[in-house]
Amino acid sequence: xxxxxxxxxxxxxxxxxxxxxxxxxxxxxxxxxxxxxxxxxxxxxxxxxxxxxxxxxxxxxxxxxxxxxxxxxxxxxxxxxxxxxxxxxxxxxxxxxxxxxxxxxxxxxxxxxxxxxxxxxxxxxxxxxxxxxxxxxxxxxxxxxxxxxxxxxxxxxxxxxxxxxxxxxxxxxxxxxxxxxxxxxxxxxxxxxxxxxxxxxxxxxxxxxxxxxxxxxxxxxxxxx
Ligand SMILES: Nc1nc2c(ncn2[C@@H]2O[C@H](COP(=O)(O)OP(=O)(O)OP(=O)(O)O)[C@@H](O)[C@H]2O)c(=O)[nH]1
Ligand SMILES: [Mg+2]
Numbered sequence: 408x409x410x411x412x413x414x415x416x417x418x419x420x421x422x423x424x425x426x427x428x429x430x431x432x433x434x435x436x437x438x439x440x441x442x443x444x445x446x447x448x449x450x451x452x453x454x455x456x457x458x459x460x461x462x463x464x465x466x467x468x469x470x471x472x473x474x475x476x477x478x479x480x481x482x483x484x485x486x487x488x489x490x491x492x493x494x495x496x497x498x499x500x501x502x503x504x505x506x507x508x509x510x511x512x513x514x515x516x517x518x519x520x521x522x523x524x525x526x527x528x529x530x531x532x533x534x535x536x537x538x539x540x541x542x543x544x545x546x547x548x549x550x551x552x553x554x555x556x557x558x559x560x561x562x563x564x565x566x567x568x569x570x571x572x573x574x575x576x577x578x579x580x581x582x583x584x585x586x587x588x589x590x591x592x593x594x595x596x597x598x599x600x601x602x603x604x605x606x607x608x609x610x611x612x613x614x615x616x617x618x619x620x621x622x623x624x625x626x627x628x629x630x631x632x
Contacts, residue, residue: 411454413468414604415490419512420497421505422476425549428581429497430473433597438582445475448487455601467605471495485519493543493604496568500548500578509546509568541607544574545600552580575600 418426427449431439434451451471458464474487494516498506546569569576577593579586587594 411466411468412605412609413452413470414492414601414608415470415472416493416495416601416604417472417474417488417491417516418495418497419474419509419516420476421499421502421508422478424476424497424499424502424505425581426473426476426497429495429547429549429579430471432579432581432584432587434471436587437584444477445473447480448472448474448484455598455605457602457605459598467601469601469604481515485515488516488519491516491542492608493545493600495600496544496546496574498546498548499550501550501553506548513544513568513572543600543603543607544568544572545597546574546576548576548578549581551578551586552582 418430420426422444427442427445428439430449430451431437431442434453451473453469453471455467455469456464457467472487472491474484494513496509496512498509500506568574575596577596579593585591587597
């Protein structure tokens with residue numbers, strides 16, 4: 408039997424935003440009961456059907472590297488960023504700071520070798536990270552259930568990274584299995600993201616390089632209805 412090819416996706420965001428809850432939901436399609444604070448990193452694996460329903464359909468393993476978000480581990484977690492093929496940036500919809508911080512997570516993973524040397528207000532040009540600029544990014548806002556009446560207003564909200572980097576964004580309640588049920592727009596976007604990660608890794612290694620500017624302090628842009 409042929410071995411199944413795999414890709415590595417890191418799941419990043421501030422501590423408590425719901426990365427472990429989300430990772431469990433993606434991998435097992437059911438909510439986790441009581442997640443505990445992640446120390447270091449925990450890895451879940453899921454099978455993904457690449458381009459399902461087309462003649463190119465093929466099964467791949469997706470490794471989801473759920474990295475603990477505590478700032479205490481900032482100087483040691485760069486080892487988890489080696490050989491990354493895709494990035495999921497997670498923020499908590501009830502915590503605006505966590506959304507602003509997803510830029511810092513992206514800079515950290517792109518600049519894994521010398522993150523500790525980065526200056527606070529420095530502007531970064533993705534051409535410095537030419538190889539990394541081809542890594543697909545998906546942004547996920549969690550705790551949709553806690554949004555209350557502002558729920559409708561966030562539907563058109565889009566983070567800075569999405570606008571600048573062309574990343575897709577979805578909003579989920581990680582405590583509900585139906586949040587990522589097959590056929591929902593969130594599940595479709597997730598599946599498209601995994602397809603893109605696989606495509607970049609195995610089929611499109613000479614693709615066009617995109618330019619990206621990320622400023623660690625630039626404001627998040629909001630689009631409201
Ligand atoms: N209501 C609600 N609670 C959530 C949701 N997602 C996560 N939580 C809760 O938020 C808390 C933190 O979730 P975790 O998944 O452990 O967060 P984490 O990002 O993995 O945190 P670290 O491991 O410390 O980096 C837990 O009590 C979860 O049950 C959600 O969509 N809705
Ligand atoms: Mg965790």
